Amino acid sequence: MSTTNDYEIMLILHPEAEEERRAEIVERIRQTATEGGGSVDGVDEWGKKRFAYEINHLRDGYYYVVTLTVTADVLDEITRILKITDEVVRFKPVRLKEKVTSES
Numbered sequence: 001m002s003t004t005n006d007y008e009i010m011l012i013l014h015p016e017a018e019e020e021r022r023a024e025i026v027e028r029i030r031q032t033a034t035e036g037g038g039s040v041d042g043v044d045e046w047g048k049k050r051f052a053y054e055i056n057h058l059r060d061g062y063y064y065v066v067t068l069t070v071t072a073d074v075l076d077e078i079t080r081i082l083k084i085t086d087e088v089v090r091f092k093p094v095r096l097k098e099k100v101t102s103e104s
Contacts, residue, residue: 002037005071006069007070008066008067008093009078011063015048029081030043032081038071039069042066043067
């Protein structure tokens with residue numbers, strides 16, 4: 001029995017990150033999720049927004065909301081990747097609901 005959950009990851013990328021690099025980061029999340037048996041259900045790009053307060057001496061960043069269905073282990077791997085990616089300013093995964101599937 002394998003438990004997958006629906007998650008949303010709010011992702012803020014460095015304001016000077018080029019469009020190609022931002023796309024690579026989102027694609028890496030998608031690739032990690034699918035390799036782990038999960039899926040990325042949607043990517044909502046909010047664009048460049050000003051922060052309410054400075055974060056690491058930055059005043060704005062590119063916002064993304066990634067909706068995905070993965071196991072906890074795959075989410076841990078995605079989190080590890082985001083932590084070591086220089087262009088990631090902040091990220092926050094949130095579990096939406098739980099699903100249980102059985103494997104034969």
